[in-house]
Amino acid sequence: MINTVTKNYNVDNVFCSYQVTYVNSNIVSSVPLDPANTDYQAIQKWIAEGGVVIDNGGGE
Amino acid sequence: MSKLEVDTIAPQSGTQVTLGESGDTVTIPTGVTLDASNATTSLPANVVTTDGTQTLTNKTIDASQLSGTVATSNLGTGTADATTFLRGDQTYASATPAAGSITTTQLAYNPNPFRNIIINGDMSIAQRGTSVSVSDGSNEGYQTCDRYEFYLQNAGSVFTWSQDTDVPTGQGFAKSMKFDVTTADTSVGSSEEVNFRQKIEGQNLQYLKFGTANAEQLTLSFWVKTNKTGIYIVKLYNSDSGRDVSASYTVPDSNWNKYTLTFPADTTGSFTNDNGRSLDIIWWLVGGSAVQGGTLNTSWRTNADASSATGQVNFADSTSNDFWITGVQLEAGTTASDFEFLPYDVNLQRCLRYYELLGSGTNYPLFNAYYLNPSAIYTVAPTKVTMRTNPSLVQTTGSSYYRFIRDSANDFFDSISIDISKTNYVELFNSTEASGTGGVAGFIRLNNASSYLAFNSEL
Numbered sequence: 253m254i255n256t257v258t259k260n261y262n263v264d265n266v267f268c269s270y271q272v273t274y275v276n277s278n279i280v281s282s283v284p285l286d287p288a289n290t291d292y293q294a295i296q297k298w299i300a301e302g303g304v305v306i307d308n309g310g311g312e
Numbered sequence: 313m314s315k316l317e318v319d320t321i322a323p324q325s326g327t328q329v330t331l332g333e334s335g336d337t338v339t340i341p342t343g344v345t346l347d348a349s350n351a352t353t354s355l356p357a358n359v360v361t362t363d364g365t366q367t368l369t370n371k372t373i374d375a376s377q378l379s380g381t382v383a384t385s386n387l388g389t390g391t392a393d394a395t396t397f398l399r400g401d402q403t404y405a406s407a408t409p410a411a412g413s414i415t416t417t418q419l420a421y422n423p424n425p426f427r428n429i430i431i432n433g434d435m436s437i438a439q440r441g442t443s444v445s446v447s448d449g450s451n452e453g454y455q456t457c458d459r460y461e462f463y464l465q466n467a468g469s470v471f472t473w474s475q476d477t478d479v480p481t482g483q484g485f486a487k488s489m490k491f492d493v494t495t496a497d498t499s500v501g502s503s504e505e506v507n508f509r510q511k512i513e514g515q516n517l518q519y520l521k522f523g524t525a526n527a528e529q530l531t532l533s534f535w536v537k538t539n540k541t542g543i544y545i546v547k548l549y550n551s552d553s554g555r556d557v558s559a560s561y562t563v564p565d566s567n568w569n570k571y572t573l574t575f576p577a578d579t580t581g582s583f584t585n586d587n588g589r590s591l592d593i594i595w596w597l598v599g600g601s602a603v604q605g606g607t608l609n610t611s612w613r614t615n616a617d618a619s620s621a622t623g624q625v626n627f628a629d630s631t632s633n634d635f636w637i638t639g640v641q642l643e644a645g646t647t648a649s650d651f652e653f654l655p656y657d658v659n660l661q662r663c664l665r666y667y668e669l670l671g672s673g674t675n676y677p678l679f680n681a682y683y684l685n686p687s688a689i690y691t692v693a694p695t696k697v698t699m700r701t702n703p704s705l706v707q708t709t710g711s712s713y714y715r716f717i718r719d720s721a722n723d724f725f726d727s728i729s730i731d732i733s734k735t736n737y738v739e740l741f742n743s744t745e746a747s748g749t750g751g752v753a754g755f756i757r758l759n760n761a762s763s764y765l766a767f768n769s770e771l
Contacts, residue, residue, distance in 0.1 A: 253452075263684055263743060268730065269729055271729060276451070278710075281704045281768070282704060282707070282727075282730040286733065288701040289702055289703070290769075290770060290771060291768065
């Protein structure tokens with residue numbers, strides 16, 4: 253069960269992947285922006301159900 | 313010529329009567345019947361002549377009295393040589409079967425390699441781990457034996473899900489998958505579901521010809537051991553066409569038993585020819601009233617909950633309950649062939665398409681890397697096999713879980729992110745803790761006993 257979803261930005265400040273944490277788990281997933289990836293599909297479902305993606309912007 | 317007319321010729325003395333002398337010819341004219349059927353006869357050496365005009369009637373030649381070679385042309389028709397054999401219809405036929413004349417139907421087993429649609433049917437691969445506690449909302453999904461997903465919905469029970477060594481005796485298996493109820497649930501809610509499943513890519517199912525008049529039946533075989541006897545359900549779900557069918561098996565005792573279920577062909581719903589999820593094989597453990605009721609659905613239909621698990625026992629009704637399974641095989645046709653054992657490395661290769669453990673624990677070596685700029689470490693990691701789709705990166709994170717080793721120094725960081733993910737290579741970076749000099753190269757190791765890194769492209 254997804255806990256948080258945060259956008260990752262690469263060195264060119266391009267949104268490139270999601271960083272996902274899960275409830276009751278120490279696992280973190282970095283998820284590519286690929287509709288065929290089932291972790292990506294789970295994020296989209298989580299968003300559709302009201303989940304809010306954290307966007308800290310690029311430029312770190 | 314004189315003529316002797318008598319009714320009986322008998323020896324004057326003794327027991328012998330002689331006709332003629334050596335060199336004479338004794339002629340029996342045409343139309344005369346020589347009836348010797350009641351006599352004990354010593355046949356002359358040449359009673360069967362070469363012209364074949366004489367026959368033996370009501371006489372037996374003992375096999376021990378036969379010798380010599382019978383011409384092959386007198387035994388059958390056709391060409392008699394080293395490449396032929398004599399059939400029962402006295403015809404010489406080729407000893408080599410004609411091309412394509414032997415089909416799997418005529419064999420006692422299915423010889424097709426990789427006939428098992430299931431991956432890791434012998435439960436030998438468990439990259440993620442060998443034991444985990446699972447409850448609704450915690451540790452569901454893929455956790456132990458590769459390719460098997462554990463699913464709980466509105467369930468109050470808790471399970472220890474593990475790879476185990478309890479296997480059926482003498483069958484060649486070394487591992488099984490075990491579900492141990494650690495918190496019971498005696499009151500099953502209407503929408504409660506507990507099951508485990510394996511999902512299959514559509515491109516691996518095209519030869520089943522689903523959605524056509526030539527669709528194949530499917531036979532599922534597996535070994536199960538459980539102390540919770542009664543009826544269990546297996547459901548097939550075609551997620552491409554939204555269709556399902558179920559079958560039941562009855563556990564009679566607490567021994568290892570092999571179960572074989574044959575599912576009908578579906579001439580209506582096809583599988584999409586791609587790398588996506590197409591077929592789920594679902595083993596039920598608990599099913600609420602929403603999936604029970606009526607008569608179990610044993611024909612392909614538009615997918616529905618009702619009647620898809622009718623009769624399923626409540627496996628989770630006691631903490632004494634255990635369930636083991638191994639030797640899972642799904643194949644085309646109506647017969648369960650012997651389990652197709654694959655070499656460990658081949659089995660692992662097949663699992664790597666969906667999940668690849670890169671490493672775990674302190675000082676596990678990973679990749680060469682370099683500072684792309686003073687605040688970003690980059691690396692490109694190859695996957696061992698072409699993965700099903702662009703993979704995610706699965707990891708544990710924490711303070712200094714990763715170490716970048718360079719000339720006479722170490723830099724530490726907490727996590728890795730994906731920049732670009734492809735099925736053969738994944739570009740990874742850290743730009744949150746990394747701090748160094750652009751262009752400096754080194755390599756990355758895991759740096760904590762709890763560090764863990766893997767690629768995931770499961771269905």
